[in-house]
Amino acid sequence: MPILKFDQPKAIHLFIRSAQESTQDLSDPLIAHSAIINGCDVVIAFDKKAAKSMFFEQLTS
Secondary structure: OOOOOOOOOHHHHHHHHHHOOOOOOOHHHHHHHHHHHHOOOOEEEOHHHHHOOOEEEEEEO
């Protein structure tokens, strides 16, 4: 969309590709790809469904 500007177009492209193949909430792959592109080694999730993705690790107590 020409009226929108994204600060991380690479994350958006990766998000679109992975979201098409995923049953996760749309926000989860976007968060994960953005974090990975910004150099995070691990993305921690409280959400058990998100934690099943290879992009997240589940926070356990």
